[in-house]
Amino acid sequence: MRADLEGEKDERLAALAAGGDRDAFDALVTRHRQAVYRLCWSAAGNAADADDAAQETFVRVHRSLPSYDPARPFGPWLRKIAWNCGLSVRRDGNSGVQRVAEGDAPEAIDPAPGPEEAAVGSEERRQMAGALAGLPAELRMVMVLRAVEGLSYAEIALAAGIPAGTVMSRLSRARKRLLAALGARCGGGS
């Protein structure tokens, strides 16, 4: 990334990118790609579709930059596009919940675990990914935005286009379901 772009706000980078600055767009991609991927994953429910949706998100962003208003916050705008791309890919491929629930979840990166630890961790991650993928999309979205991205209720409400009260109730339902799913996968205990 170009040094002079590092401290720039998203909105400024977007304005530069809209003017044809490829480095600015590259910086935006680098800055947001993981969050976009996670959101796409939470919408699509599997790695292959998440990849496709994440790529498509940035293509759409690039296409729409000329009409983007820098006075509006970039993050919610981007997240909304990412979520829609994820849902779109999921609908198109008729994939998602089942594929991941069947154990299609990719491996998470882990800082050099030992063989046994890796085996246990892998199984646990697969269970967790399956539990998350088993949630309805709207619950997955709030869970990922809250638990992974650390967004506030107000920010989630903006991204999801729902009232803040609904965010809280969905989070509550999502957590209950996750715990139930994890409990069942662990043999009904814990």
Next chain:
Amino acid sequence: MECRETQTLLTAFHDGELPAVERVRVEEHLRGCPECAARLADLARADRAAGVPDPGPAYWDRFNARVMDRVAREADGPRVTVLRPKGGWVRQQLRYLVPAAAAAALVVMVVRYGGIDSGAPTPTVPPAVSERAAPDSAGERMAKADPESDGQGWPGAGAGRDATGSGSQARATKKAESRADARRVPPPVLANERLAAVSREERDRPADRSVPEGNEEASRDRVTAPAAIGVPSPPPMTFRGAPAGSPPVTAADGMTQGSQAERKKMERAAAPMAEQQGAGKATSASGMRVAKEASPGSPCELARALAERERFREAEAAQRACLAQNPSAKAQERGLVFLAELLDRQARFAEADAVITDVDRQFPQSRPLELYRRQRPTVQRQPTAVPVTR
């Protein structure tokens, strides 16, 4: 604070969304209540389950380059979106070109195989036609090209002929002549190839008439692109290739078992496109297929029919009923844009603005909305001059 009250606040407490006063009260309760503390720990456990698997550093190393590549391809390459019904011209062309090309291919197949076993001179490559410098229609180009001569024939054509089992010398001679002719003319644009490709794609999509809106554009492109790119102007629907003295060729005349199979194949290839044309008739000025998923007699269908007759107020009421009946995102997205159009056509621009804002909020980057926005000035200038649908 009781356990019951604490537990209602636990989610907000865990998420740091609780006001300071209540937060202190919950903390006090948690210190003396292991059960509530355990519930709080569960929330953290659930959050850990929400971790999305990371694809790894190798994936991220390539990510930006792949995005840039796609962006560059979209900018440089022949944008597939050119074929989308932006201004209506392409759609109008397709309305005639696709069925015409399908019909031409069918006619050529009938002519070609209809004459094989009858002993008549092959109508496919008559000298009068093959001696011309270059073909000027799809029918002629297809007639001149033997699908087997360059290996580009559509699958099954050769098999169909072999299946006849006749194997006569006359046929072999005709084939040789045909090959010689094919060598003389420039490489033909095999419209039948494209038709076959389209039909294969159509068949591969299991009754997918309700394509998700996010990728409907892509699906539409998949269907329309091959035909739109390669299909030339509508060929004349006459048997130009048939010799003057040959008897009229009909679908039943002299068709072998194999050629009948080919004809059926052609009909199957043409059917989805004809269906697509039918869907195209329900295209509004905004380029959306408003009645694609509407069942006959449904409010959606009624709205379209009323709009066609410029009874926009009644169409609006029907469209609202249609929206109430179809909660799916795709139906809502298209339906709301159509509603906005109907409002515009009644010069109720402020209400249309509100609907458009709603679509924008619910469906950012909505393609139907984008298409309509381009045409909206025209609609607003002449609200009642042009029917919404055709």
